[in-house]
Amino acid sequence: MMGLRRYVARRIVYVAVLVLFIIAFNFFLFQILPFITSCPSGNTYNQCFENFYLPEVGASHNLNATLFLQNIRNHIAKDYGLNETMGVRFVLYFRNMLTFNFGYHINGGDGPVLATIQRAAPWTILLLGSSTIASFVVGIGLGVIAAAKRGKILDVSLLAVLLFVNSLPVFFLAALLQVGQFSISGVFYQPLGASIFLTTGLDYYSGIMQSLFLPFLALTLINVGSVFLTQRAVMLDVVAEDYILMARAKGLPERTVLFKHAFRNAVLPIFTAFALAIGFILSGAVITETVFGWPGLGRAIYLAVIDFDFPMEQAMFLVISLMVLLVVFIADITYGFLDPRVSTS
Amino acid sequence: MTGLVIIVFFLLIAALAPILGTNDPIAATVGAPFDVPAWSTIFPTYSKLPVDQHPINSTFATAADTGSWTWSGTINKSVEPIPTGGPIGYSTAVLVNSTVSPTANQTNDPFLPGGTAFFTMSRTFQFTGNAPATFQATAVLQPIEMQNVSTVYVKMMIIDPKGNNYSLSSTQLSALNFEIAIPSSGNGVWKEVVVSSGLLPLSGIPVYHNITNPPAVIFTQPGTYNFTMQIQGVVAPNATAPSINMRVAFVGLYLRGSAYGVLGTDNFGRDVWSQFVWGSQISLLIGVLSGIGAVALGAIVGIAGGYLGGNWDEIIGRITDFFLVLPFLPLLIIVVTLLVGNAALYRTIYVWVILIFVILSWPGIAKIIRAQVLSVKERAYVEASRALGSDTGHVLRKHILPNVMGLVYSQVALNVGGFILLEAALDFLAISVHGVRTITWGLMLTYSLPYAVHNPNLSYVWWWFLPPGIAIALLSLAFVLVGFALDSIFNPRLRQR
Numbered sequence: 001m002m003g004l005r006r007y008v009a010r011r012i013v014y015v016a017v018l019v020l021f022i023i024a025f026n027f028f029l030f031q032i033l034p035f036i037t038s039c040p041s042g043n044t045y046n047q048c049f050e051n052f053y054l055p056e057v058g059a060s061h062n063l064n065a066t067l068f069l070q071n072i073r074n075h076i077a078k079d080y081g082l083n084e085t086m087g088v089r090f091v092l093y094f095r096n097m098l099t100f101n102f103g104y105h106i107n108g109g110d111g112p113v114l115a116t117i118q119r120a121a122p123w124t125i126l127l128l129g130s131s132t133i134a135s136f137v138v139g140i141g142l143g144v145i146a147a148a149k150r151g152k153i154l155d156v157s158l159l160a161v162l163l164f165v166n167s168l169p170v171f172f173l174a175a176l177l178q179v180g181q182f183s184i185s186g187v188f189y190q191p192l193g194a195s196i197f198l199t200t201g202l203d204y205y206s207g208i209m210q211s212l213f214l215p216f217l218a219l220t221l222i223n224v225g226s227v228f229l230t231q232r233a234v235m236l237d238v239v240a241e242d243y244i245l246m247a248r249a250k251g252l253p254e255r256t257v258l259f260k261h262a263f264r265n266a267v268l269p270i271f272t273a274f275a276l277a278i279g280f281i282l283s284g285a286v287i288t289e290t291v292f293g294w295p296g297l298g299r300a301i302y303l304a305v306i307d308f309d310f311p312m313e314q315a316m317f318l319v320i321s322l323m324v325l326l327v328v329f330i331a332d333i334t335y336g337f338l339d340p341r342v343s344t345s
Numbered sequence: 346m347t348g349l350v351i352i353v354f355f356l357l358i359a360a361l362a363p364i365l366g367t368n369d370p371i372a373a374t375v376g377a378p379f380d381v382p383a384w385s386t387i388f389p390t391y392s393k394l395p396v397d398q399h400p401i402n403s404t405f406a407t408a409a410d411t412g413s414w415t416w417s418g419t420i421n422k423s424v425e426p427i428p429t430g431g432p433i434g435y436s437t438a439v440l441v442n443s444t445v446s447p448t449a450n451q452t453n454d455p456f457l458p459g460g461t462a463f464f465t466m467s468r469t470f471q472f473t474g475n476a477p478a479t480f481q482a483t484a485v486l487q488p489i490e491m492q493n494v495s496t497v498y499v500k501m502m503i504i505d506p507k508g509n510n511y512s513l514s515s516t517q518l519s520a521l522n523f524e525i526a527i528p529s530s531g532n533g534v535w536k537e538v539v540v541s542s543g544l545l546p547l548s549g550i551p552v553y554h555n556i557t558n559p560p561a562v563i564f565t566q567p568g569t570y571n572f573t574m575q576i577q578g579v580v581a582p583n584a585t586a587p588s589i590n591m592r593v594a595f596v597g598l599y600l601r602g603s604a605y606g607v608l609g610t611d612n613f614g615r616d617v618w619s620q621f622v623w624g625s626q627i628s629l630l631i632g633v634l635s636g637i638g639a640v641a642l643g644a645i646v647g648i649a650g651g652y653l654g655g656n657w658d659e660i661i662g663r664i665t666d667f668f669l670v671l672p673f674l675p676l677l678i679i680v681v682t683l684l685v686g687n688a689a690l691y692r693t694i695y696v697w698v699i700l701i702f703v704i705l706s707w708p709g710i711a712k713i714i715r716a717q718v719l720s721v722k723e724r725a726y727v728e729a730s731r732a733l734g735s736d737t738g739h740v741l742r743k744h745i746l747p748n749v750m751g752l753v754y755s756q757v758a759l760n761v762g763g764f765i766l767l768e769a770a771l772d773f774l775a776i777s778v779h780g781v782r783t784i785t786w787g788l789m790l791t792y793s794l795p796y797a798v799h800n801p802n803l804s805y806v807w808w809w810f811l812p813p814g815i816a817i818a819l820l821s822l823a824f825v826l827v828g829f830a831l832d833s834i835f836n837p838r839l840r841q842r
Contacts, residue, residue, distance in 0.1 A: 014659075025671075165820030167762050169769045172790055172814035178798050179805050188799070225633060226759060229825075230713075233755055235747075268751075269716050287770050302774065324670040 008333055015329045027093050031312050033088065042254070079103065089259045102315035110327075116300060123192070124296030127212060128285050129184070131219035132277050137140030138220070139227025142269065146228070147235035148258055158228070166225020170218060174291040177214050189214055215292040219285060230273055234266040255340045266337075275331030353626055355820050365494040373517075393604035395477045398717055400470035401572055405437050418464030419444050427594060432535050438594040440489075443576070447584055452577060455755070457462060457498045460577040467573035476564040477600035479614075482513055482540045484574060485595040488533035489524045493584035497502045497525040499538050500575045506568030512798050513540045525576075525591075535594075539816045564600070572598050612796060616787075617809050624785040624813065628820070631768045633694065635702035636761030640702060643710030650711070650717025662715075669708035698771075702764055710756050714749060720750045759830020762821025769817055786813035 032063075037215035082087040096103070102113035113315035142162070149153040157189035165173070178189045238244065239262050246259045297316065404410050410422055420443040441466040452462050452490050482501050491497070500523065501513040525536060540561055564570075574596060580587045601614075608617035651659035706789050721727065735743075772787030790813050798808040811829075 010659075014663065018663065021667060022670060036703065045581040083576070162827050163822050164818055167766070167825070169766050169773075169787070169814060169817055171773050171794065172817070173771070175798050175810070176814075177796050182798075229755065233752065237751070268720055269713055272712055272716050287773065292775065306775075321670045326664070328666060328669065344377065 004337070009340045011329060011332055015325060017323065018325055019254070022325065023094065026318050027090055027099075028277025028312060029317070030310060031089075036292060043246075056295050093190060097172060097318060103311040105312055113311050116312065117297065119235070120295060120297045124285065124298060125290070125293060126208075127215055127289070127294060127296060128219065129170050130212075131223065134216070135220045135223035136227050136274055136277070137222045140231050141230045142224070144235055144258055144263060147232045147239060147262075148254065150236060158230075162225040162228050165221050166223075166229075168222065170222055170287045171291045173222065174214070174218050174288065177218055181214065192295055193293070211292075211294070215288050215294055216273065218292075219288055228272065231266070231270050234245075235262060237261045238266045271335070272331065275327055279326050290343070304306050355816070355823070356627065366466075394604050395475040395600070396479070396510075396604050397602045398472070398474075398600040399597070400472065400570075400600065401468060401596060401598035403468075404435055404594070405439050411439060414466045414468050417462065418462065420464045422499050422782040427592065428532070430485070432537070433592060435485060436592040438487070438592040440592050441587065442589070442590050444586060444588040445580065447579075447580065447587065454500070455783040456576065457496070457500070457577045457579065460496070460498065461587075463576045463578055465573055466593070466596070467571055468571050471568075472564060472570050472600070473567040476561045477494075478560065478603045480560055480564075480600045481540050481542070481599045482572070483595065483597045483599075483603065484538045484593065485535065486525060486538065487535045487592040487594070489590035489592065489604055490530055491527050491578075491587075491589050493581060493587040494527065494580040494589055495581065497527060497579050497589060498524045499525060500577055501538075501540055502573045502575070503563055504571040504573065505563060506566060506570065511563050525806075542674065608812055611789075611792065611809050617812070620784045621786070621812055621816070624789060625816070627695075627785045628765050628768060628787075628817065630767035631699060631702070632761050632820075635699045635706075635764040636757055638699065638703040639706040639764075639840055640710055640753060640757045640760055643707035643756070644714050644749075646707065647711035647714030647747070648749060649717055651715040652722060654722075657817050665708045665711050665715075668704070669712065671705065703766065706760065706763075710760070713756065714752060717749050717752050718745060721745055755825075755828045757779055758825040762822045765821055766818055773818050789813040805810050 081092040086094075095101075100114055102117070104112055105116070142158055146158050149155050151163055168176075181187065181189055192211040194213045196204055199207050235258075239258075242258060244262055248254075249260050252262070285294075285296070286302050289296045289298035289303050290293070300312070301316050303309070304316065347665055385628050403410050403414070404753065405424055408424075412612060416422065420441055422441045424437055424439050426436055431438075441464065445461055445463055449461050452460055454460060484499060484501070486499065488497065503511045505511070522540060526534060528534070542754060572617065575587060576591065578587065578589055606616050606618050611620070612615055615832065646661055647664060650658045650665070653661075693775065722745065728738070768785070769787030773791045775791070793806055793810040793813075796806045798805075
């Protein structure tokens with residue numbers, strides 16, 4: 001077990017370094033943004049930065065209003081350290097990020113960014129979590145079956161159908177589903193806000209389920225194809241190995257051969273894919289959520305970028321990166337448990 | 346095999362786009378909005394729809410053509426070639442010299458108060474079937490030196506079999522559309538007078554205050570209709586010998602039905618087939634280049650990391666993980682939004698888009714390939730091979746690569762499709778990196794989506810909505826099929842079964 005413990009320790013150090021890297025990269029990315037977007041020459045860096053990040057304070061004939069807005073601007077400038085040097089700003093930013101103090105919305109929403117994220121995250125986890133699990137369960141199962149019956153009708157038709165659906169653009173499939181729902185039931189799709197408006201208890205949950213169904217279906221259908229494909233490819237590779245031939249020659253039932261011997265060895269790449277998929281839960285489904293009006297993080301990101309809401313963008317960037325990093329880390333550790341060959345290398 | 350066929354089909358369409366898509370996908374309005382494809386009129390739902398007709402299409406090139414018009418007024422006319430500098434596409438015109446007597450009656454036409462009719466040309470045509478969705482009358486004219494006339498207008502009319510006279514020219518909107526500028530001397534400027542009914546926002550649309558659907562009001566029954574074009578001018582009270590000289594190069598009347606072309610029209614009446622054909626170019630370009638780039642980069646890094654192991658693997662792994670955790674879509678959206686805003690980068694924007702796709706996607710591929718390489722590396726025969734003294738190159742070539750290439754090809758296949766989809770998704774999110782005058786499949790889907798989802802009476806605009814979506818899916822699928830075929834070629838163990 002010594003090899004495993006060292007492996008885990010190395011991984012932890014490595015992840016910590018990467019976290020710091022990510023935080024720093026995030027900072028520099030948003031520091032550079034004002035310059036990439038055509039900052040007029042002649043402005044100092046701070047001016048560019050201010051014009052980019054701070055809300056407009058237009059001229060107003062109401063002196064009080066102007067002073068008030070100017071006051072706000074100064075306050076924000078102080079908060080973000082806009083009048084300081086970059087070094088000071090970086091320290092401020094670092095401290096903020098580590099305490100999850102993401103600041104306030106500039107353009108898009110209202111109030112603290114952290115609150116928006118906390119509000120939106122559960123919805124995204126619900127939608128993407130359920131659809132990722134569903135697509136993997138179905139995809140792995142079908143993949144194993146198809147690999148076993150390679151070349152036969154079942155395999156070919158599964159391949160054709162799943163791949164075709166996998167290739168459909170998400171919003172296209174979403175529209176098809178909505179049209180389908182309308183032509184079958186005569187009812188338009190209701191986005192989440194509408195379906196849970198002023199409902200409590202059982203109504204609330206059934207409203208969620210109603211609005212969840214179509215996006216869940218769309219995402220699952222899209223993702224099953226690639227899981228199926230990967231699983232099938234890897235299984236085919238493994239099934240051609242000699243020990244499978246041996247197991248069959250021994251007279252073991254096909255199911256044991258498939259699931260006990262073949263599947264175990266095929267699990268590594270599929271496990272990698274699954275870990276990545278989970279990690280991408282928070283960052284994914286921007287399009288799906290936007291199309292269905294699902295109030296999750298994907299749509300929040302989209303709105304933040306469209307509205308140039310930088311504190312939100314910055315916070316989301318960090319959150320997603322850290323999430324993915326965490327999951328990759330966990331995946332790597334479990335790697336070590338699953339494949340004894342890896343940890344001893 | 347099937348995949349190759351599909352890919353070749355789309356490649357051909359993309360390459361031949363200039364020939365196949367004869368209509369300008371953005372600017373040309375070829376039909377009424379939401380025309381169904383012409384071939385779909387065989388279905389009962391659509392069989393009653395009016396089709397396009399061109400009852401009048403006169404270029405005066407033949408004697409029969411010129412002779413079909415009935416002229417009135419005091420005129421001398423002759424057909425002659427148009428001198429150089431004329432409008433493109435027309436070679437002959439009727440040169441008309443028309444005079445009126447100074448005491449001729451005024452028309453008392455509200456269209457041109459104080460105007461006198463100089464000459465008219467009219468022609469009858471047969472109309473059958475249902476009323477068209479829209480119609481359009483066009484005339485291409487050139488004024489030549491005129492005498493003692495102050496304002497010249499073109500008035501177009503349609504007279505239905507019952508004798509009702511409908512004036513297509515209207516004073517309600519800018520009368521400038523119908524006014525011919527009088528040249529100071531010699532040949533004047535060619536002018537195209539266009540009168541259009543219906544929903545299309547062209548200039549000079551006559552506004553019928555009490556008529557909501559002009560074509561339905563005018564074309565109520567089959568029969569013989571009369572189209573008349575009259576030139577009116579304002580003559581000064583005591584002028585001597587007022588005259589108008591004019592060349593008429595073209596007169597046309599188009600009745601646009603509700604069925605057009607291979608794939609119908611979109612909400613502005615533009616040809617969907619042309620849009621489809623031109624859109625294929627960009628999808629293919631970005632998808633293929635990004636896919637190849639990303640997988641090439643990912644495979645190299647993955648194989649290097651997996652095979653070298655040890656410290657190299659650590660370093661490569663760290664770099665890979667760093668790129669991996671960068672959130673894909675948000676970063677993409679941010680960078681693209683910035684690119685679109687920066688005018689200097691606009692010309693090379695496709696290159697940037699491909700670069701960003703590659704940079705953001707190679708880590709995932711690298712990780713998968715590395716996993717496979719690790720798995721292969723630890724197999725007994727590799728160890729045996731190394732024990733026998735094979736060098737790195739040999740082991741790579743003979744053992745590692747063959748077992749990895751299959752995965753590489755399937756990754757290429759999957760990813761090209763993914764990039765085509767991603768590009769369509771960017772279009773849908775309205776972060777399009779394309780100029781105003783380009784159209785892609787993603788944009789087609791974006792525009793048609795609102796009409797498709799909520800409009801059962803428009804049949805969910807299936808002819809506009811389905812083709813791009815299905816095309817994207819088919820193209821992606823095709824690449825995957827090709828990937829499979831390659832897989833079975835390069836992976837000998839798969840072949841045995």
